[in-house]
Amino acid sequence: xxxxxxxxxxxxxxxxxxxxxxxxxxxxxxxxxxxxxxxxxxxxxxxxxxxxxxxxxxxxxxxxxxxxxxxxxxxxxxxxxxxxxxxxxxxxxxxxxxxxxxxxxxxxxxxxxxxxxxxxxxxxxxxxxxxxxxxxxxxxxxxxxxxxxxxxxxxxxxxxxxxxxxxxxxxxxxxxxxxxxxxxxxxxxxx
Amino acid sequence: xxxxxxxxxxxxxxxxxxxxxxxxxxxxxxxxxxxxxxxxxxxxxxxxxxxxxxxxxxxxxxxxxxxxxxxxxxxxxxxxxxxxxxxxxxxxxxxxxxxxxxxxxxxxxxxxxxxxxxxxxxxxxxxxxxxxxxxxxxxxxxxxxxxxxxxxxxxxxxxxxxxxxxxxxxxxxxxxxxxxxxxxxxxxxxxxxxxxxxxxxxxxxxxxxxxxxxxxxxxxxxxxxxxxxxxxxxxxxxxxxxxxxxxxxxxxxxxxxxxxxxxxxxxxxxxxxxxxxxxxxxxxxxxxxxxxxxxxxx
Numbered sequence: 179x180x181x182x183x184x185x186x187x188x189x190x191x192x193x194x195x196x197x198x199x200x201x202x203x204x205x206x207x208x209x210x211x212x213x214x215x216x217x218x219x220x221x222x223x224x225x226x227x228x229x230x231x232x233x234x235x236x237x238x239x240x241x242x243x244x245x246x247x248x249x250x251x252x253x254x255x256x257x258x259x260x261x262x263x264x265x266x267x268x269x270x271x272x273x274x275x276x277x278x279x280x281x282x283x284x285x286x287x288x289x290x291x292x293x294x295x296x297x298x299x300x301x302x303x304x305x306x307x308x309x310x311x312x313x314x315x316x317x318x319x320x321x322x323x324x325x326x327x328x329x330x331x332x333x334x335x336x337x338x339x340x341x342x343x344x345x346x347x348x349x350x351x352x353x354x355x356x357x358x359x360x361x362x363x364x365x366x367x368x369x
Numbered sequence: 370x371x372x373x374x375x376x377x378x379x380x381x382x383x384x385x386x387x388x389x390x391x392x393x394x395x396x397x398x399x400x401x402x403x404x405x406x407x408x409x410x411x412x413x414x415x416x417x418x419x420x421x422x423x424x425x426x427x428x429x430x431x432x433x434x435x436x437x438x439x440x441x442x443x444x445x446x447x448x449x450x451x452x453x454x455x456x457x458x459x460x461x462x463x464x465x466x467x468x469x470x471x472x473x474x475x476x477x478x479x480x481x482x483x484x485x486x487x488x489x490x491x492x493x494x495x496x497x498x499x500x501x502x503x504x505x506x507x508x509x510x511x512x513x514x515x516x517x518x519x520x521x522x523x524x525x526x527x528x529x530x531x532x533x534x535x536x537x538x539x540x541x542x543x544x545x546x547x548x549x550x551x552x553x554x555x556x557x558x559x560x561x562x563x564x565x566x567x568x569x570x571x572x573x574x575x576x577x578x579x580x581x582x583x584x585x586x587x588x589x590x591x592x593x594x595x596x597x598x599x600x601x602x603x604x605x606x607x608x609x610x611x612x613x614x615x616x617x618x619x620x621x622x623x624x625x626x627x628x629x630x631x632x633x634x635x636x637x638x639x640x641x642x643x644x645x646x647x648x649x650x651x652x653x654x655x656x657x658x659x660x661x662x663x664x665x666x667x
Binding site (some may be wrong): 193194198199200201202203205206207208209213215217223230231234238239241242243245246247248249250251252253254256257260264266293296297300303306307308309310311312313314360 | 377378381382385386388389390391393394396397407408409410412416419420421423424428430431434435437440458498499500501502503504505506508510521541549557558574575576577578579580582584646
């Protein structure tokens with residue numbers, strides 16, 4: 179990502195819109211007893227297209243805004259989403275995934291990591307009440323729903339980030355086929 | 370060059386993790402009037418108009434999608450439900466929205482007419498503008514705050530799915546124009562309660578992740594508790610430990626009594642009257658009120 183005010187403002191606006199949309203609208207749309215959660219999707223998408231450091235920063239500030247807006251334990255969401263952003267960013271830097279369907283497994287893995295890690299942090303901090311197995315069902319449904327909306331969500335995020343990205347994400351360019359005509363010395367070589 | 374990049378990356382991760390842990394530590398260490406809590410209240414105040422606007426703007430979309438979800442669920446149920454879904458199809462999403470809001474408000478208005486409900490509570494009706502997305506912390510935000518006379522620890526009631534309604538939670542944080550309500554399904558919630566009419570007293574605690582099933586704990590074995598009986602807030606009169614809730618607010622209905630031989634107490638399952646999954650409006654009771662009927666406590 180190109181460092182500068184343009185990148186910061188662009189990502190900050192995306193975080194604000196995603197958090198407000200999540201807590202004011204999406205959380206009340208229940209499908210099969212669960213809800214989609216676009217906050218880990220945003221962090222994963224930014225990390226996938228921009229790398230580990232922007233991913234971690236996006237995770238931290240998304241979690242911070244989420245906790246500030248909801249009055250929940252300040253720092254808990256930041257901690258988890260920072261790790262999610264960094265993890266997805268490192269995956270991109272090490273593997274450089276180019277398959278068109280990459281957003282689906284990335285979204286599912288990022289959401290699963292987020293809900294599990296958030297549950298673990300909540301347990302460590304304060305949970306003292308009995309826990310229903312329905313929580314597991316709700317987590318699974320959130321992962322499934324996020325995987326379902328991953329393709330359009332990542333496409334929108336990519337489009338919004340494109341002007342500030344150093345490297346244009348997308349499928350690798352296909353190699354030219356070997357030539358079979360021309361000077362004998364060049365035949366069979368990739369040119 | 371490579372080492373520099375790696376060092377920079379690791380430093381960034383360390384800084385963000387350290388900041389998060391620092392925030393958590395300070396937040397848990399300070400009182401409710403501390404700096405971070407004040408910043409949080411300020412942020413809530415600033416975000417409230419945006420949240421309210423978004424909540425209103427997307428309400429038709431939410432209702433349409435929820436309606437579609439209801440149709441999907443109904444396919445696996447019996448013919449009666451299918452007929453109801455077919456009937457629902459004929460209604461416009463807009464009229465359904467208006468109807469649902471009107472029903473909730475009507476239930477809330479009618480709630481104080483319950484024979485046990487404490488009188489003189491002066492309820493303030495508020496719109497729900499945001500809610501927590503996780504099951505671990507159940508809280509909502511409402512569009513009224515200290516400017517409307519709302520303070521911390523005030524009880525909050527909500528309408529039920531089939532009319533009526535009951536206790537929804539308590540106000541835990543207030544700013545000028547908004548307030549945060551911690552629901553009775555939050556893991557930190559504990560409400561002193563009584564089973565009507567015999568008066569067996571216990572503590573209502575949530576089952577995290579299942580808002581339709583709560584536990585009434587600490588009912589001694591041998592105390593008769595039957596299903597379908599009503600559970601209300603018991604309130605306490607002690608000067609030292611006065612309950613946050615006035616006596617007589619309906620909480621829920623007993624659905625199952627589980628008396629295991631080895632346990633000292635019975636585990637009584639109750640279903641809350643308030644529809645905590647789909648709340649558009651709630652009422653904050655700004656005065657303690659006067660209890661209407663006495664309960665026979667053996």
